[in-house]
Amino acid sequence: MQGKIAVVLAVATAAWGSVAQAQDVIRIGHVAATSGAIAHLGKDNENGARMAVDELNAKGVLIGGKRYKIVLQAEDDAADPKQGTTVAQKLVDAGVNGVIGHETSGTTIPASRIYFNAGIPQISPSASNPAYTRQGFGTAFRNVANDEQLGAALARYAVQNGKARQIAVIDDRSAYGKGLSDEFIKNVKKSGVARIVSQQYTTDKASEFSAILTAIKGKQPDLVFFGGMDAVAGPMLQQMKKLGIKASFMGGDGLCSDSMARLSGDAMADGQVICAEAGGIEAAQQKGMDDFRAAYRKRFGIDVLTYAPYAYDALLTMVDAMRQAGSPDPAKYLPVLAKIRHQGVTGTVAFDARGDVQNGVLTIYTFKGGKRQRVAVMK
Known part of the structure; x- marks a missing residue:
């Protein structure tokens, strides 16, 4: 330095x-x-x-x-x-x-x-x-914390806590979305107990996802991971619901905002969305x-x-x-x-x-009743 x-x-x-x-x-x-x-x-x-x-x-x-x-x-x-x-x-x-x-x-x-x-x-x-x-x-x-830490924490949580075994990944091809998705995929593969069944791409300005979601549905994933922001994640969740995809939905800090409830309408079931914020505080x-x-x-x-x-x-x-x-x-x-x-x-x-x-800290969240709730603080 x-x-x-x-x-x-x-x-x-x-x-x-x-x-x-x-x-x-x-x-x-x-x-x-x-x-x-x-x-x-x-x-x-x-x-x-x-x-x-x-x-x-x-x-x-x-x-x-x-x-x-x-x-x-x-x-x-x-x-x-x-x-x-x-x-x-x-x-x-x-x-x-x-x-x-x-x-x-x-x-x-x-x-x-x-x-x-x-x-x-x-x-x-x-x-x-x-x-x-x-x-x-x-x-x-x-x-x-950076995406290496964030992707590793999300993969660990998905496999160990969420028991995900069939995972589909979508990224928006932005520096953020691609970087986070790459780190997540790398760490899922390291786990040896889950596999990536589909990898799809969109953009950070997209609002229509029927083609990629239809392709994903055929793979029957128990988790969909999205590397991108809440403005895209919200409509994506709505379209997942319309297609009958009941998989859990996971992402990073880009979709870990209180705006997710508004952006996804009534599509977000309690506990369905899991996200991690590249930061967090401990009790002190x-x-x-x-x-x-x-x-x-x-x-x-x-x-x-x-x-x-x-x-x-x-x-x-x-x-x-x-x-x-x-x-x-x-x-x-x-x-x-x-x-x-x-x-x-x-x-x-x-x-x-x-x-x-x-010593970057990470916080895992979910949403219940449209409100973000902290699940765990990790390093």
Whole structure:
């Protein structure tokens, strides 16, 4: 990690000197899909970052003996890789001190090169594809577990707890959907007691699945695994019900939101849907998380969907690194960020040599009465 950081320090120093904002302002970018099919999830991330900014400014931010105001520059990438890189360049040109985001792996990965070239630290609170932190970019971090951990946990739960033996897999061919499905399939095959009876593909914008579901029905699976987001999973569940497919339905964090009940209509039977969120808290953090959720509802009038607490912790972690470094200059606080141990509402935020969160925790959920219920916390 230190070698990678050294590569960007000179670039960061030059960039900082030429585009720094007014001396009393720290500008932090936030990027998520706040338009399009998963806008509800993107806004959830943005709201978490805004809560952190509000809290910091209310308390006062003192860094290196100087008082600062934190300004959040929130941008929308619509979960589109091309728009993601355009927005990333916009933030670099604006001279942001750091970036929280992007939300999806498909936009985070291409944008990360732009931030690396500019020497700007980036923490994604939700992008889980392992490739993000395997590019050798010393500016890239995430504070959630990656798809290797998520896919392994879901496969283990499906085989051991769900007793699945005949499994069909559908992925949406996005960086997230494909990455998660690949890891799930790999770990199912390792189990030696379950087999993949059908593997089908769709897109992250599809709404019609009759052909692939008909092909799956003929294989009589007891579990359908979907690598994709809730906006696609909801209609898919409705069409499964119409075709009489009564298999359990499993996926990752993309469909692990409270919006699943609304998006699937009345198609979701109690206990049918199982999902895992690339994060989670153990008993010691429960009160802090409960307090955060209550504050979030008071601030925005809605409940947390998925990753707002991780966006919140990511921004506070970044500012904590600035405090410890005595400067918001990216070149000065980046080495501190790589070694940080920040106590957040989601637990301790600390990164390994690649920039992945250490000791990533996963939470398994199901849905009953249309409400998400926690089943287990795993590592």
